Amino acid sequence: MRLRPGIRLGLWLACLITPAAAILVIFVAWPLLGALRYAFFDFNGLAPSGFAGLRNFTDVLSAPPWRDWTFAALRHNVVVFAGLMVIQNGLAYLLAFALLKSLPGHRVHQVILFLPVVLSAVIVGFLWKLLLHPLFGAVNAVLALIHIQGPPWLGDAETALPSIMLANLWHWTGFPALIFLAAMQRIPAETLEAARLDGATDGVLLRRIIWPLVAPAATIIFTLTFIGSFNWFELPYVMAGLNGAPGGATDVLGLYFYRTAFGSVTSGLQDFGHGSALAVLMFLFLAVVSALSLRVLRRREVDI
Amino acid sequence: MRGERLTHTLIQAFLLLNALFMLAPIAVMLLSAFKTNAELFASPMALPEALSFDNLRTIFRETSFVAYLGNSALITTASVAVLLVVGTMASYGLSRYAFRGREALLMLFLAGLMVPLKLAVIPLFVQMDWLGLIDSRGGLVLVYVAMGLPSAVFILTGFLRALPGELEEAARIEGASELRVMLQVMLPLARPALIIAGIQNAVPIWNDFFFPLVFLTTDRLKTLPQGLTVFMGEFNTDWGVLFAGLTLSALPITLCYVALSRQFIAGLTSGAVK
Numbered sequence: 001m002r003l004r005p006g007i008r009l010g011l012w013l014a015c016l017i018t019p020a021a022a023i024l025v026i027f028v029a030w031p032l033l034g035a036l037r038y039a040f041f042d043f044n045g046l047a048p049s050g051f052a053g054l055r056n057f058t059d060v061l062s063a064p065p066w067r068d069w070t071f072a073a074l075r076h077n078v079v080v081f082a083g084l085m086v087i088q089n090g091l092a093y094l095l096a097f098a099l100l101k102s103l104p105g106h107r108v109h110q111v112i113l114f115l116p117v118v119l120s121a122v123i124v125g126f127l128w129k130l131l132l133h134p135l136f137g138a139v140n141a142v143l144a145l146i147h148i149q150g151p152p153w154l155g156d157a158e159t160a161l162p163s164i165m166l167a168n169l170w171h172w173t174g175f176p177a178l179i180f181l182a183a184m185q186r187i188p189a190e191t192l193e194a195a196r197l198d199g200a201t202d203g204v205l206l207r208r209i210i211w212p213l214v215a216p217a218a219t220i221i222f223t224l225t226f227i228g229s230f231n232w233f234e235l236p237y238v239m240a241g242l243n244g245a246p247g248g249a250t251d252v253l254g255l256y257f258y259r260t261a262f263g264s265v266t267s268g269l270q271d272f273g274h275g276s277a278l279a280v281l282m283f284l285f286l287a288v289v290s291a292l293s294l295r296v297l298r299r300r301e302v303d304i
Numbered sequence: 305m306r307g308e309r310l311t312h313t314l315i316q317a318f319l320l321l322n323a324l325f326m327l328a329p330i331a332v333m334l335l336s337a338f339k340t341n342a343e344l345f346a347s348p349m350a351l352p353e354a355l356s357f358d359n360l361r362t363i364f365r366e367t368s369f370v371a372y373l374g375n376s377a378l379i380t381t382a383s384v385a386v387l388l389v390v391g392t393m394a395s396y397g398l399s400r401y402a403f404r405g406r407e408a409l410l411m412l413f414l415a416g417l418m419v420p421l422k423l424a425v426i427p428l429f430v431q432m433d434w435l436g437l438i439d440s441r442g443g444l445v446l447v448y449v450a451m452g453l454p455s456a457v458f459i460l461t462g463f464l465r466a467l468p469g470e471l472e473e474a475a476r477i478e479g480a481s482e483l484r485v486m487l488q489v490m491l492p493l494a495r496p497a498l499i500i501a502g503i504q505n506a507v508p509i510w511n512d513f514f515f516p517l518v519f520l521t522t523d524r525l526k527t528l529p530q531g532l533t534v535f536m537g538e539f540n541t542d543w544g545v546l547f548a549g550l551t552l553s554a555l556p557i558t559l560c561y562v563a564l565s566r567q568f569i570a571g572l573t574s575g576a577v578k
Contacts, residue, residue, distance in 0.1 A: 012482050016397030020390045020453055027450035028416055034427030046430055098315045109319045111565045112326050118561045118568060120511035122529035123554050126536050127333055138332045138348040178569060182577045220576045234513050261426050272426050279423040
């Protein structure tokens with residue numbers, strides 16, 4: 001059979017592109033549209049049972065006890081975001097600068113720093129849970145060497161959230177550090193040399209010269225930290241459980257959403273309506289804040 | 305110059321301290337896997353008195369560790385293979401041919417980069433249930449393929465677009481079919497981009513916990529991170545076994561990483577580094 005060349009090419013292109021397009025439509029586009037629709041319905045198991053209007057939204061935002069859960073979880077996410085932003089990214093920035101010097105052994109340090117990044121959050125969470133055990137954990141054993149009685153890290157409402165953030169710091173610091181490093185390596189050597197000849201110390205270099213020049217990398221890192229902090233799920237799930245123990249002190253939006261949608265150990269109830277409303281609100285929150293902060297962050301980027 | 309020497313010493317000290325912080329938890333995990341419970345509870349930091357392989361034996365004899373490992377390997381391999389084949393085909397079509405609507409189609413593919421699929425998990429669950437794909441490894445593979453496609457298309461189109469057109473034209477003049485031009489001329493050139501896209505997707509899929517948690521319920525189908533939560537619960541007073549389980553779970557990817565650290569770092573940071 002001979003086909004006209006134009007049609008043959010069209011068929012060839014369709015063969016190439018259709019499988020990928022079909023998978024995306026079935027498993028991404030269609031569910032996303034569904035997410036929006038489901039938020040306006042009551043659910044009976046897996047099937048919508050009646051139109052609920054905006055009630056799912058007003059419930060999770062303003063009706064007790066939903067309201068208190070929502071805002072407690074949100075508050076914890078804000079703490080996590082702020083903490084990781086300053087401590088994790090700050091440490092990453094300093095480590096990147098240390099690696100930029102290319103002192104002997106820098107390649108090995110780079111590999112070590114990135115090692116935890118490739119591990120599953122489940123492994124990291126369990127490992128730190130054991131390390132932070134009040135009686136038999138290695139952390140308190142080390143503290144005992146210098147005569148400090150360590151707290152029951154994950155058992156105390158005061159220290160539980162910071163403990164999980166510490167595990168996150170250990171897990172992820174290598175990622176922003178190597179992104180900062182790649183950005184720093186793109187700064188022309190002459191720029192740094194000229195600043196040094198003008199008498200700039202490392203401190204001045206870090207704050208005045210390098211910081212503005214790595215702004216594009218910072219934009220990406222800040223955005224990923226933001227999205228990551230508000231989607232936080234695996235580490236708190238493994239280290240604190242689905243209810244955010246102790247007493248909800250580590251409850252975050254990810255856990256709360258999962259619990260609402262799929263039920264927890266204590267209540268096996270699935271509630272897809274309220275779960276979808278939460279998902280839509282979280283999505284809008286992430287999208288709006290990311291878009292606004294991207295505008296602000298992009299403005300401070302300068303071209304090298 | 306004296307000042308410079310001092311800064312260099314301080315920087316080396318800072319890096320060493322950081323390396324200690326990164327490696328100490330892994331060292332404790334590894335050593336504890338060979339300790340008895342009595343040793344562990346007496347002093348968590350000490351070296352094991354004699355290497356005890358009882359914990360490792362318990363893992364292999366009394367848990368489904370091997371099944372979990374097999375499932376993870378199967379799901380990750382299948383997902384990455386399908387993803388690369390389907391993603392390469394689409395990227396090739398979208399980058400090497402000019403046709404009407406190409407840019408719009410590419411934008412649609414890339415729009416998926418912005419979407420956190422976790423938040424669409426409820427309708428995805430209903431959809432999978434309707435397709436009979438709940439509690440099936442194949443279903444999970446399709447979800448991972450969908451999740452990875454936008455970033456794979458992003459990397460591959462970027463790379464394929466930059467390839468020169470001369471080789472392609474020369475092959476066509478020789479009378480090669482479009483299929484042969486793609487498979488024998490162009491794709492061999494795209495190997496570096498394929499490796500990057502493969503690693504970028506393989507690592508998060510291997511490590512994923514959320515989607516197996518939602519979609520797989522039968523014990524013998526579970527993946528390694530998910531299975532880990534099962535036996536961490538079962539053996540929760542037997543610390544030697546817990547550490548042995550963590551060590552064995554971390555081992556495969558750690559070995560791959562140590563062997564291919566450059567590719568891993570490039571692959572995992574490729575979305576964020578230009």
